Amino acid sequence: MIPESVPERRYAIFAEGYFTDRHAKTAHGLLRYGKDEVVCVIDSTLAGKRALEVMPEVRRDAPIVGSMQEALDYSPTSVLVGLAPAGGRLPEEWMAGLKEASEAGVEIVSGLHQRLAPEFPGRKVWDVREPPAEIPLFSGEGFGVEPRIALTVGTDAAVGKMTATLEVEQAAREAGVKTEFAATGQTGIIISGWGVCVDAVISDFIAGAAEQLVLEAAKRNPDLILVEGQGALAHPAYSGVTLGLLHGSCPDCLVLCADASGEEILAGVPRPEVPRAVRLYEEVAALVKPAPVVAISVNTRSLDDGESEKYISAIAEETGLPVADPLRSSAAPILEAVLAAPKTAPMK
């Protein structure tokens, strides 16, 4: 269900008019964390500039060109369409650009809800959100996976679970720990080249899809499997996906992600306090297989340095766990805690 070998891609990132928009998360993620080459970015409003110049946080440079035609001069294997347009469907002028690329034999890679394969019949299209055709039900085979499995979970959706997972992966790679990143959302999948978009799977198979992901990651013989979390146990719209992933991916330990900005989740539902979230994730995981929260990854971009330090100390005090903001400092303390966690067995 998941490709045995992941092809190497040379990407042109199609980001017409929105490269610096914060919704262009997939484009930024691919530049920042992707292993594939990025040959250029297409955005006529920024043509002639460079990616790092307009968006230093992407950490990797690429020229910005004004048209698909110019982009094709860089011989990309693939064009990434990363942003969902407001109306849901891609505007006609975007489709024309993609058609040009596709007719030149370039693969279209899309994380949109709208599937693009039917729009380009006979051409190479990777609709990243499309789930595998055959996903088995969860069987428990994942309990036997040998490498240590860590899953990121959150006090809310969109608190930085993917970023935390990728930063821990980077720290692990730097420390020489052989690590597989098991991607569960479109951006993560584009970054790593494989994975399953678990929220696009039929409900009955969420846990089965998560189990297949860790079984697949295990085949590559890593020391550590880092599973990208989705949603949150307290987010009423996504909690089902979160729990399916929590049970299905058979984690040995959890990294809880929290955001220092104290917003509500939705419709008056508050974000749970960190200690309550720790306790509930652990208790619900333990119905199936114990998975202690071993570290807290915080996102403190809303705070200045002094406030951030205070926030981190307070959470460390409340939970007795290592706490770090991997973007502000380093993911090393989180990695250390994950590597110190033992493998766990299912409840008996």
Added chain:
Amino acid sequence: MIPESVPERRYAIFAEGYFTDRHAKTAHGLLRYGKDEVVCVIDSTLAGKRALEVMPEVRRDAPIVGSMQEALDYSPTSVLVGLAPAGGRLPEEWMAGLKEASEAGVEIVSGLHQRLAPEFPGRKVWDVREPPAEIPLFSGEGFGVEPRIALTVGTDAAVGKMTATLEVEQAAREAGVKTEFAATGQTGIIISGWGVCVDAVISDFIAGAAEQLVLEAAKRNPDLILVEGQGALAHPAYSGVTLGLLHGSCPDCLVLCADASGEEILAGVPRPEVPRAVRLYEEVAALVKPAPVVAISVNTRSLDDGESEKYISAIAEETGLPVADPLRSSAAPILEAVLAAPKTAPMK
């Protein structure tokens, strides 16, 4: 997304060779709990007998006939195909019978995973598992539903949640309480004539589908909405569906269903003890909106009368809650507890 008015059906139940098989749950459920007429059962191995004679627990009689042709003499509006065959696809001889019915203008009603609509183009087919085309994300609109909402949950899957829900509904009807049964699985949907098979919905929309169900039920102005639960919080294969339903259906209270036979759930994962299940359902619900467990519905068919009494007393002692086996005695104590529960508001 859900039909405004539910058509009245006159069913022929197609159960060739398996009417008394325990897997014919949908056939038995329709006879026992359905409001629609059942004009006959088709099973050539039992032709000439009557339903109550071979299967007293279905509580409603119907003649058993030997062929589809005979069944058509009873002028059914609909033929129910209730059992999933071993190989996944319906055998050719069954398809021939269904074709005969369908060509006579009779609706085919199927709870199978395999969709039958494509097999009978231009004919009336109700594929009960097919989810509505457009399901919105969960929005919190369900928090404003006026009638009291009760959801059944379980210590495991297949412990009798649907039966408990239907028995409580029956007790409510007998007590003159205007009640809507919100069905979430194929058998329940066939029994009540409407609903959404939540485990067939794309994962992102489980909670949204559950919310739409209670909003739809509320439009009928009942005093009480009884939502049929699915899976179990501790069942690793289905816990995602369970939690999506728990948060999405915005219940004010829960009825926990437990089975006296103490089997494991799957792959070494044990069924949680009842008090632990009570506590965890309450805590996880309360992340979004409080929903206390107000009663325990037990399934004691594996016990004799004395053992059953002992089991019930022990659970009542452990939990301090009303406990009843609705099939062995009555659902009245459960209904009473549900009606005494207050409406709850989302957490602030």
